Amino acid sequence: MNDQLYQERIVALAKAKTGAGKLENPTKTxxxxxxxxxxxxxxxVKLDGEGRIAEIAHQVRGCLLCQASASALSAxxxxxxxxxxxxxxxxxxxxxxxxxxxxxxxxxxxAPVAAHKSRQDCVLLPLEAxxxxxx
Amino acid sequence: xSFDVAAVRGQFPILSEIIDGLPVHYLDNGASAQTPLAVxxxxxxxxxxxxxxxxxxxxxxxxxATESYENARAQVATFLGVxxxxxxxxxxxxxxxxxxxxxxxxxxxxxxxxxxxEIEHHSNIVPWQLLRSRAGIELDMLPVTTDGRxxxxxxxxxxxxxxxxxxxxxxxxxxxxxxxxxxxxxxxKSVGARVMLDGAQRAPHGPLDLPSLGVDFYAFAxxxxxxxxxxxxxxxxxxxxxxxxxxxxxxxxxxxxxxxxTTWAPSPRxxxxxxxxxxxxxxxxxxxxxxxxxxxxxxxxxxMALVQRLMDGLQKIDGTQIFGPASLQNRYPVVSFMLDGVHxxxxxxxxxxxxxxxxxxxxxxxxxxxxFDLDGTTRVSMAPYNDNSDIDALLAGVAHAAKTxx
Ligand SMILES: Cc1ncc(COP(=O)(O)O)c(C=O)c1O
Numbered sequence: 001m002n003d004q005l006y007q008e009r010i011v012a013l014a015k016a017k018t019g020a021g022k023l024e025n026p027t028k029t030x031x032x033x034x035x036x037x038x039x040x041x042x043x044x045v046k047l048d049g050e051g052r053i054a055e056i057a058h059q060v061r062g063c064l065l066c067q068a069s070a071s072a073l074s075a076x077x078x079x080x081x082x083x084x085x086x087x088x089x090x091x092x093x094x095x096x097x098x099x100x101x102x103x104x105x106x107x108x109x110x111a112p113v114a115a116h117k118s119r120q121d122c123v124l125l126p127l128e129a130x131x132x133x134x135x
Numbered sequence: 136x137s138f139d140v141a142a143v144r145g146q147f148p149i150l151s152e153i154i155d156g157l158p159v160h161y162l163d164n165g166a167s168a169q170t171p172l173a174v175x176x177x178x179x180x181x182x183x184x185x186x187x188x189x190x191x192x193x194x195x196x197x198x199x200a201t202e203s204y205e206n207a208r209a210q211v212a213t214f215l216g217v218x219x220x221x222x223x224x225x226x227x228x229x230x231x232x233x234x235x236x237x238x239x240x241x242x243x244x245x246x247x248x249x250x251x252x253e254i255e256h257h258s259n260i261v262p263w264q265l266l267r268s269r270a271g272i273e274l275d276m277l278p279v280t281t282d283g284r285x286x287x288x289x290x291x292x293x294x295x296x297x298x299x300x301x302x303x304x305x306x307x308x309x310x311x312x313x314x315x316x317x318x319x320x321x322x323x324k325s326v327g328a329r330v331m332l333d334g335a336q337r338a339p340h341g342p343l344d345l346p347s348l349g350v351d352f353y354a355f356a357x358x359x360x361x362x363x364x365x366x367x368x369x370x371x372x373x374x375x376x377x378x379x380x381x382x383x384x385x386x387x388x389x390x391x392x393x394x395x396x397t398t399w400a401p402s403p404r405x406x407x408x409x410x411x412x413x414x415x416x417x418x419x420x421x422x423x424x425x426x427x428x429x430x431x432x433x434x435x436x437x438x439m440a441l442v443q444r445l446m447d448g449l450q451k452i453d454g455t456q457i458f459g460p461a462s463l464q465n466r467y468p469v470v471s472f473m474l475d476g477v478h479x480x481x482x483x484x485x486x487x488x489x490x491x492x493x494x495x496x497x498x499x500x501x502x503x504x505x506x507f508d509l510d511g512t513t514r515v516s517m518a519p520y521n522d523n524s525d526i527d528a529l530l531a532g533v534a535h536a537a538k539t540x541x
Contacts, residue, residue, distance in 0.1 A: 005484055006540060037480055038497050038504070038511055061510055063478035064540055119484065 005116055006064065009109035014067040019074025023057045032129035034121055039066045043129040051081045051134070058126060065113060065122040072106035073126050082134040089127045096120050138433030143520045146171040146425075150520060157490030160525040165308050165469050165516030166494050167358045168339055170422070174362055177421035178414050188410055190387055204413050207420025208403075214423035215353065215370055216344040223369040223376070223403040224416050228335045229258040231354035231369035232302070234406060235331060236262035238379040239352075243299055245271030250293055250301040250328070252277035252285040253506050256308055257499040259333045263302070277303070279506060283310030283459035283471075290322040298328040302352075305337040309498045309514065310459030311442075311469030313337075320349040329375070335359055339518065340438070340467055341431035351375060357415060361518075362422035366415035369406070376402035383408040434519040438468040441517050441526055445470055448530035452537050458512050468517035471498075474533060476541035479511040482533060485540065486513075489532035491525070 026044035033040045039062030046055040056077045058070040069092070076088065091107040093099040097114035110123050144150050147169045152159050161169060185199035192198070205219075212219040225231040240263075243249075249263050253276050263274055275293045278286045285303060294301070301323045306313050316332065323330045331352035337343070338355035345353055352375070357366035371379075381388055381399055385408035390398030399405045442463060449455040454475030460466045474482050483495035496511040497504045504511060515529060 005488070006481070011540060038501075039480075063480040065481075116484075119480075122480070 005112050005119070007109075007112050010065065010068045010112065013069075013071045013106065013109055014064045016071050016075075017067070018071040019057050019077075020059070020071070021057045022059065023055055026055075026057075028133045030129050030133040032125055032132065034062070034125055037063070037122065039063060039122055039125055041066065041070060041126050041129045043070075043126065043133050045130070045133045047134075052084075053077050053080055053134075056130075058129075060126070062125070063119075063122050065110075065119055066125050069107075069110070069123045070126040072109065073130060075106055077130065082131070085127070085130055085134060089124075089131070092123060092127055096123060138430060138437040138519075140437060140520065140522045143429070143434075144522070146173065147520050148172065148175075154490070157488075158524075158528075160489070160491040160528045162515045162517060162521060162525055162529060163492040163494050164339065164518040164521075165336060165359065165498075165514060167364075168361050168518050169520070170361050170363070170418075171425055173425045174418045174421045178363060178418040181414050181417045186414075189413055200413060203417050203420075204411070207416045207418075210420035210423045210427075211368055214338075214342050214427055215368075216342070216346060217370055218373075220403060221370055221373055221376070223371070223406045224411050224419075225354075225367045225369050225406070226365060226412065227367035228333065228354050228356035228359075229262075229367070231367050232258055232331075232333060233262045234369055234382045235302075235352050235354070235371070236266045237382045238406070239300070239329075239375065240266040240270060240272070241380055242378070243270055243272050246273065246297060248273045248275055248295055248298045250275045250277065250298050250323075252303055253279045253502050254283070254285055254307050254309065254312075254500065255302075255304055255502075256333065256335065257501070258335075259302055259304065260502065272299075273297075276502075279503060281507075282312075282461060283307065284312040285314060287315060287318050287322075290319070294322055294326045294328060296326055298323070298326055300329045300331060302331040303333065305332040305334045305353075306340075306467045306469070307459075308336045308469060308516075309471050309500050309503060309512065311336075311466045311471075311516075312460050313465040313467060315465070316348050316350065324349075336467065336469060336516075339426075340435065341429070342427055345370060357419040357422065360419070360422055361425060362419035363412075363415035365412045366419045368419070371402070373402065376406070379405075381405050381408065385409040387411075429519065437519060438517050438521075439463045441521055441523070442466075442468050442470060444523060444526045445515060445529070448526065449533065452530070452534050454537065454541075455533070458507070458509070468521075470515045471512035472515075473509065473512055474537055477536050479513045481540050482513045482536050485536040486529060486532040489528050489535070491529045491532050493529070 023044040187196035329351040334355040388408040479495035
């Protein structure tokens with residue numbers, strides 16, 4: 001066996017299911033699909049008066065990487081506005097080796113995906129959905 | 136004598152590769168099969184001793200090329216049990232279906248109907264949807280049973296006097312189910328409808344006798360049948376092909392061209408505009424000859440024994456479920472399964488780390504996935520060169536995914 005992708009931190013993030021579910025009366029709900037693999041993410045957010053995330057929930061119909069990413073995102077999204085979420089996106093891109101620089105928790109967990117180009121969109125899909133929700 | 140799988144494996148160089156320290160357990164044959172030396176040699180022979188354009192030159196290389204190309208047509212015809220000049224080379228299976236949708240489709244009238252099924256590959260759905268928007272025809276869909284077969288009980292209800300064509304997968308690329316062609320042809324005939332089969336998943340499992348099937352069109356892809364990419368086949372009844380206008384215009388497909396008007400060459404030339412994929416056609420001819428020479432009684436029993444081994448092994452892993460026929464009757468070695476709590480892409484990725492190649496996802500059959508509310512499946516698709524070690528490696532990988540990913 002030659003298993004480098006599903007390392008414990010990724011599996012743990014997915015299993016934690018942080019933020020899994022729906023919100024009552026969300027400010028915004030956005031759905032994003034990946035037509036290539038069929039992954040689907042629905043993100044609910046409640047925003048405060050200044051455009052910052054007060055609450056977030058997600059429903060993922062997709063692979064473990066997508067679930068882990070949604071879980072990671074939910075763990076650190078509260079209190080951030082669109083700019084703050086864009087910073088997380090850069091962190092994810094750095095973990096995937098698509099941008100230079102150091103990554104931070106929790107997205108640093110996705111470093112093993114850097115070697116699996118075909119799976120990187122799975123990690124980015126929840127970030128795409130949240131970006132749409134804040135647009 | 137039993138089927139000599141080692142001898143077959145020996146003809147496929149890629150199967151003895153070691154890639155990143157892992158052996159090649161290739162179980163993604165439904166997407167593309169591997170290719171034997173006989174095919175590689177035939178293509179190499181053309182490229183190194185007979186490369187030229189076909190049908191246009193008088194020099195000896197051109198004559199060699201034309202002869203090899205036409206010989207390939209004869210090899211494909213033998214494989215399908217039909218006369219040589221009824222074989223049209225296309226760019227693939229998708230291209231063959233599009234050809235019929237365009238050319239046969241252009242003879243249809245608004246309100247005419249085409250009958251498909253919910254199990255079809257996108258390439259046997261989308262060309263007809265395009266035709267619908269061009270020509271105002273209607274599409275009907277046969278439903279699929281819970282064990283992954285096209286539900287033929289719905290035939291009488293869905294066949295109407297306006298139905299002009301029934302186009303169905305001969306073997307499903309998701310469930311491996313074999314179509315009851317006889318029943319379809321009989322019912323279609325009763326309303327005067329033509330029958331086309333998408334043979335992409337059937338052709339890789341041995342020679343066919345199309346006349347005895349009684350169908351009107353048959354399509355398959357070279358790369359799934361141990362041949363090269365970029366080549367496919369359409370067979371059609373000559374009276375139908377000759378009544379159809381061309382799909383593409385260009386060189387080689389004309390009778391005579393003046394600036395005012397052009398007359399068409401008879402089929403198959405009419406449908407082979409431009410320089411064809413000569414090397415790939417020659418390779419496909421060799422692949423058909425290679426299949427023709429294989430002991431398919433032995434090969435089929437061998438493939439079905441692998442299916443049984445796979446099904447037995449999956450059953451021992453908690454939370455697996457097969458989507459498709461449970462019996463070995465009327466099915467081919469394509470097996471889809473789900474593993475509870477683990478997404479098919481994660482199953483496939485884990486299998487890759489065991490050196491096992493499978494396909495995961497919707498298999499270009501999204502309507503089918505929607506119908507059964509599936510996120511996708513993991514698909515194991517076999518060829519005669521697969522052996523027990525491939526299945527055992529796969530089962531070990533699935534067990535590992537079950538243990539670590541949920
Ligand atoms: C049943 C079926 N039909 C059609 C196709 C399309 O074949 P190609 O992409 O080679 O044209 C496939 C291939 O995936 C298939 O499995």
